[in-house]
Amino acid sequence: MATSSSSSSSGKAALLCTPDKKKETKSRNAWGKPPKSIYHPGRRRRFLTSSRRIGVGFSSSSGDEDDENVRTSSSSSSSFVKLTCPICTRRVLEEKTKDVCCGKTWTIERKNAYEYTDLEISRNANSFREAKLSGTSLFETPIVSNAYERGWRDSFAWAGFPGKEKEFDVAMRFVRENTNQRQQQNQKQQLGEVVLDVSCGSGLFARKFVDSKAFARVVASDFSENMLIEASQFAREENIDANVITFVRADVGRLPFETGSVDVVHAGAALHCWPSPTQAVAEISRVLKPGGTFVASTFLDPSANLNNDDLTKPFSDFFRDAKLGTGGAFNRFWTEQELKDLCQMVGLEDFKRERERQYILFAVKKNSVRCEDDDEVEECDIVLSMDEKGQ
Secondary structure, eight states: OOOOTTOOTTSOEEEEEOOOSSOOOOOOSTTOOOSSOSOOTTSOOOOSOOSOOOBGGGOOOOTTSOHHHHHTSOSSTTOOOBBBOTTTSOSBEEEESSOOBTTBOEEEEEETTEEEEEOOGGGGOSSOOOOOOHHHHGGGSHHHHHHIIIIIGGGGGGGTOOOHHHHHHHHHHHHHHHHHHHHHHHOOOSSEEEEEETTOTTTHHHHHHHHHTOEEEEEEEESOHHHHHHHHHHHHHTTOOTTTEEEEEOBTTBOOBOTTOEEEEEESSOGGGOSOHHHHHHHHHHHEEEEEEEEEEEEBOGGGGGOOHHHHHHHHHHHHHHTTTOBTTBSOOBOHHHHHHHHHHTTEEEEEEEEETTEEEEEEEEOOOEEETTTTEEEOSOOOOOOTTOO
16 A cells, blocks of 8 residues: 655554645634534535645545546545544544544554554543444454454344355445436536445455455544454455555444545444444434445344344343343444434434344435535434524
């Protein structure tokens, strides 16, 4: 993977989060709206920095370039998604040798000729240790990370998972169906510029996204450092182009990417492991471009084997409340209706799915965003209202 000339001989470089050199537009509402929305359909878009920026693949571009000029160039170093400080999420990280953002310095670490950027907030904690559920901590161990693509993932067949190839094919079909609607409006030919594979594990599906050549950039993100090491090793063994794939260590509940910067987010067999699915899916909705797709697979509760959700709802409620079967890799099981509700709560709609026994793969789209030029206001389908007393 190409590195900046500011990288040190030790293979590490710091990422500085700096304020915009340009004048920022102040918030016009009482909800703490960030300065000037990132995505304005039908208009030329400006980024929040005017200096050298670090993006997917760590390829920089001049700050004087317009977004359209960057995105319409070849699918090599010009296409990128910008990494942000995971604390404030409002500052784009620049590649520097020192200095900090929000009191922290972010680094790039060399692993097997590939690089991953560690943007997980607690990475340098001393005595503080946040309590983790087993579905999170289990996959941080070297043994499980090593076993994941060497039999662990294939064992999901007991629940109805169809196998990696078919699962990927269905996921891509859902993405194409959603993307074709956008292509008709935007006259684009490719499926997207950036796909983010969250909780990527050993990078199994991230590599498949690279092989599909449907996206200019593939970002493989996971909370587990050992999983990212495995992912980079597999990428090296398969000679994956390091200029196309990028590894980022991050918390799915605090994604270090700009709002509205990702075309597709994929999460394979992951939602049952997340400690806070609501927070995670809200973050996914935030980073998706308007009209972008979130596609994911996970485990339904055991009552799904009866294939009658209305009849088995009392059993599903019992499984959830009693937490039966949880522990190990499972923080929880799902029902189809819960997944629908979860997505709708954060503005993800048009739910479609395929399921078999306890396996479900679903896809949703992010609501479109309407921008009013006069006030620079983003409007979503989520409405905040007050009663007559203003409370």
